[in-house]
Amino acid sequence: MDDTKKPALRQIERAPQQTTAAEKFAELSSRSPTEQQYRTAQERRAEGKALRGEVPREAHGGWKPPKGRRNPIELLIESDQGRLPSLIPIRHGRMLQSPFAFYRGSAALMAADLAHTPISGLKVQACGDAHLSNFGGFATPERNLIFDINDFDETLPAPWEWDIKRLAASVVLAGRHLTLSESESARAAVATARAYREHIADYASMRALEVWYDRIDVERFIAAMPKEAREFVKERIEKTLARTIPEYDYPKLVEHHGTLPRIKDNPPLIFHPTAEEAPQLKSGYVEGIALYRESLPVHVRVLFDRFYLADLVVKAVGVGSVGTICSVGLLLAADNDPLFLQVKEARPSVLEPYAGKSVFDNHGERVVVGQRLMQASSDIFLGWTRGAERSSGLRDMYVRQLRDMKITAEIEGWDFNILRAYTRMCAWALARAHARSGDAAMISGYMGSGETFDDAIGEFAVEYADQAERDYRAFVRAAREKKFEVMLEA
Numbered sequence: 001m002d003d004t005k006k007p008a009l010r011q012i013e014r015a016p017q018q019t020t021a022a023e024k025f026a027e028l029s030s031r032s033p034t035e036q037q038y039r040t041a042q043e044r045r046a047e048g049k050a051l052r053g054e055v056p057r058e059a060h061g062g063w064k065p066p067k068g069r070r071n072p073i074e075l076l077i078e079s080d081q082g083r084l085p086s087l088i089p090i091r092h093g094r095m096l097q098s099p100f101a102f103y104r105g106s107a108a109l110m111a112a113d114l115a116h117t118p119i120s121g122l123k124v125q126a127c128g129d130a131h132l133s134n135f136g137g138f139a140t141p142e143r144n145l146i147f148d149i150n151d152f153d154e155t156l157p158a159p160w161e162w163d164i165k166r167l168a169a170s171v172v173l174a175g176r177h178l179t180l181s182e183s184e185s186a187r188a189a190v191a192t193a194r195a196y197r198e199h200i201a202d203y204a205s206m207r208a209l210e211v212w213y214d215r216i217d218v219e220r221f222i223a224a225m226p227k228e229a230r231e232f233v234k235e236r237i238e239k240t241l242a243r244t245i246p247e248y249d250y251p252k253l254v255e256h257h258g259t260l261p262r263i264k265d266n267p268p269l270i271f272h273p274t275a276e277e278a279p280q281l282k283s284g285y286v287e288g289i290a291l292y293r294e295s296l297p298v299h300v301r302v303l304f305d306r307f308y309l310a311d312l313v314v315k316a317v318g319v320g321s322v323g324t325i326c327s328v329g330l331l332l333a334a335d336n337d338p339l340f341l342q343v344k345e346a347r348p349s350v351l352e353p354y355a356g357k358s359v360f361d362n363h364g365e366r367v368v369v370g371q372r373l374m375q376a377s378s379d380i381f382l383g384w385t386r387g388a389e390r391s392s393g394l395r396d397m398y399v400r401q402l403r404d405m406k407i408t409a410e411i412e413g414w415d416f417n418i419l420r421a422y423t424r425m426c427a428w429a430l431a432r433a434h435a436r437s438g439d440a441a442m443i444s445g446y447m448g449s450g451e452t453f454d455d456a457i458g459e460f461a462v463e464y465a466d467q468a469e470r471d472y473r474a475f476v477r478a479a480r481e482k483k484f485e486v487m488l489e490a
Helices: 007-015 026-030 040-053 072-078 088-095 099-104 109-116 160-177 183-204 208-213 217-222 227-242 245-252 286-295 296-305 365-373 416-437 440-447 451-482
Strands: 123-126 137-138 144-151 158-159 254-257 259-262 310-316 324-332 337-346 383-392 395-401
Touching: 007 026, 026 144, 040 440, 072 451, 088 099, 099 227, 099 296, 099 451, 109 451, 123 160, 123 337, 123 365, 123 416, 137 416, 144 337, 144 416, 158 160, 160 416, 160 451, 183 416, 183 440, 183 451, 208 416, 217 227, 217 416, 227 416, 245 254, 245 337, 259 310, 259 324, 259 395, 286 383, 286 395, 337 383, 365 395, 365 416, 416 440
Parallel strands: none
Antiparallel strands: 123 158, 137 144, 254 259, 310 324, 324 337, 337 395, 383 395
16 A cells, blocks of 8 residues: 555544444435435535545555454354255355355455445445346346346445445456456456446436436447457357247256156255245245235236246355255246246345344345346346245245346456456446435545546455455365365366
8 A cells, every 4th residue: 555545544444433334324314305405416526525534535445454353254154044054065165166256155254344444424225245246147128138237135225335345356356366467457456446436427417317227238238348259248148149938948947747847956956845944835835926926016917927836946056145045936827838936035134234224124125126226127027025934034035037038257268358348347337226326426526537546446456355365265274174064066
């Protein structure tokens, strides 16, 4: 860190935290539109700029573990509580694959760390887990392919800085995973922060409806990619568009026992639950389906009512989500008219201990509302319910379509130019999502038009990536010492 920046940062570190992040913006979030005094975009930019006096932009640079920082292994093992015991070793095995994989599965650890970093006091509907693998392509209800955030398990109103810091640190870890130079990894992180700042400034000057209607479609995404990568991207998109559920996914996932279709078992990753694992199995999930149906808009219920539940399995997905209840349901309207729905457990957000509790009683509803608020367009079957009982009560769940023209990032083989271009797109999507729920003018006023904020986030990203790698090495040592069970997949 530049010596000229150290005094200000140390002063902030020494200053006692008078309020939590949630308390700091509680007044803003409690105001109704009629109670808020009209202010022009220029006035709001000025208010954002004034916040630098309390929290200088340079203060976001660098990372130093706070005194009394929780043992990362204890915190991660604590996050295993309530998960399916048979799947927890798979989660650990996936996190052991690399520091980048570990980072993907340790959102709870970074949330605890982010609570000790400076915040401007401005809130947005935060993703809560905005690493670069949680962005991708998917189909809108109009069957157009767009690029956006695609994971909202941890979404909650929270400081906007937390999302951009998690994204930037993931860029550095991805760069190291790709064996890019340290300079290239750091430059990609700075470019990510710069893209976020520039797009927030753009959204600050747009009309409210223009922000709401804006989306990153296929053409905009391809145009942003390096020339040498565009043909590959086009080919992958074309393959995705050509795939249909009846012709591709249905034969791949389903087998017939006589005339009865069943999803294929592939234990321990895909299996049919027992009555103990799914208490609603005997009743045919009638109550859960009814509650989910009520969460859908009335016009979508008409479509949903054409389908009946044919089968349901438990499936291990992702990295951080492994061990939580995740089911795949096969619904049929006719013999060759399938619908696959993913039913996923929604636990309390990892941000909750630091940003405040959700206003929703059902965490499935928290996820759905957050997703609809942040995404340019969401799945028509997005809804929530409650599922199988556990010792602490009912499991909150949310529902969405499975593999609906989804494209995820496969970073293996990327060079610096592709990484930088892709992460800039992630920053664009994040800025658009934040502009929908937060005050883009105030955030833009705080960041300014220069590179001060970009450099600070880049510095944080490098130093926090170092922290994540230290935590990963501690995780590897703990696995070797058999402090937890591990299952490595072939």
